[in-house]
Amino acid sequence: MSGVQLKNIRKSFGALEVIKGIDLDIRPGEFVVFVGPSGCGKSTLLRMIAGLEDVTSGLLTIGGKDVTWADPSKRGIAMVFQSYALYPHMTVAENIGFGLSLAGRPKAEIESKVREAAESLQLTPLLDRKPKALSGGQRQRVAIGRAIVRNPAVFLFDEPLSNLDASLRAQMRLEITDLHKKLGTTMIYVTHDQVEAMTMADKIVVLKGGEVEQVGTPMDLYTKPATPFVAGFIGSPRMNLYTGAAAEGLGCKTYGIRPEDVTLSSQSGRWSGRIRHVERLGADALVYFKVEGFGDMVARTHSSADFQPEATVWATPTLGAEYFFDR
């Protein structure tokens, strides 16, 4: 178990600065998720921690040791790639044991460690198969197994679930969370899916344009977003955000209200609008409507409420759930 510290880490590709000075303190055993829109530098940051990308400037320590320029294999990390990156010509067992065999460990030790990892991931019946003959979820497990046998101080994941279908993704999310509980190892997880971030993280790092936008626990970011960007990024459906004249009328630069904090009524309320569209999700329904002089708004209601498109609806924000941002 080791912490990870980043001190003013920067990265440029030629003239293009991609990571613009990031300071971060990851405590031992923490599950940290990097989120942010596509191209914000999540993968680049993770690859710098892994040692696959050189740091342009700054200091990186893992477990208190300066590893800014250390070889990837000497950092005590293991990485799970988005593409799984399994060696196609090796069996599952060989894939998992490759690192150990490179290190010249005795055959018996490799075998017992591979068995152990395979058992904990329910891969035992598949040990003699090639990756080609595995499903996406099984490949994912093999990739995790390959990481586990390295016995790393820090696990790195780069969007490991993005190639899986929705139900499998939910299942693997649980498995990775369980793995974290069991091993207690520091884990750094990159995703652009805010649901993954909310459900798995001890601490979320929101990145934007190569800079840290906000760091905090999932509920911190949900209840106390520091910027409109974070407010819009965390939570689904995203927060209703308004700028310009509408916000200035309320005394701020950006005004925000979450869909779940808008109460709808067919008789009265603060704003009125015409319903454009209703999405019934089962227990809930999302009502999309347009408020004159304000803009589009989404509200979450119970799906038993009877709102029809084209009807007029009144909306009222929950007191104390409104956000007034100064930017």
Add this chain to the structure above:
Amino acid sequence: MRRVRPIIVGCLSLAVAAVVFVIPFLFIALQAVKSRSEASRLNFQLPQDWLLWDNLVAVVEARNYQLLLAYFNSTIITLFSVTILVVLSAMVGYVMQRRRSRWNSIAQGAVLIGLMMPPAVVPTIGLLQSIGLFKTMTGMVLIQVAYNLSFSTLLYRSFIGTIPRDLDEAALIDGAKPWQIFFRVVMPLLKPVTVTNIVVQSIAIFNDFTNPLYYLPGRENVTVQLTLFNFQSMYSSQYNLLFMNILLVTIPPLIVFIFFNRQIVAGMTAGGVKG
């Protein structure tokens, strides 16, 4: 009517292919089993006596079993040049594909020049003489490697482009040294293109006539294709033996080709390693 046309077209193309490829071969085979006087007429008549065995023995025994020596020499040259070629060009292709540096475009240019520029024979002989490799098997092997390196490198380079870089990085994190990444992760994945390369290059080098003629003169250095040349001057009118010799020289590469036919095509069109 619709059904008939593809059949007609197919038969026609088969007939054309037969005329172009099979008839010459039959012609050679036919002359090879005739007697000397019959063969000198160079026609398609069947021989009176089938002298397959006699001709065979005569060809093999000619010039004190020169053909066997030629087989030995050609095999050695082919074996060594193809081995060096495969290892060297796979490595060069790997580095050119994976490492981005200023030298890349220079190397790229050199490879293309190697592919396009015809080799100059006289200066090459001069060079070989000055470094003491003229008329040696080593020199011949190096010549074959040099002449075929460009094509081979390009073949590997484009194939390596289809191997995801993630694999290299995963191996790097697993603790592999660069040469281990190459030999234990990348090289095994190059198998289809390597089979293609080995077969195509082996046939070309084994069958090479001009390069051994220029760079490897000398009786003890004879290669299979050169035995034909010797034969013709020796038995200028003995077409039956000449054709028997052709037959003997053509058969090994032909067998290799027939055997690996499918892999060759697969390797040429393969790509995209799934993982």
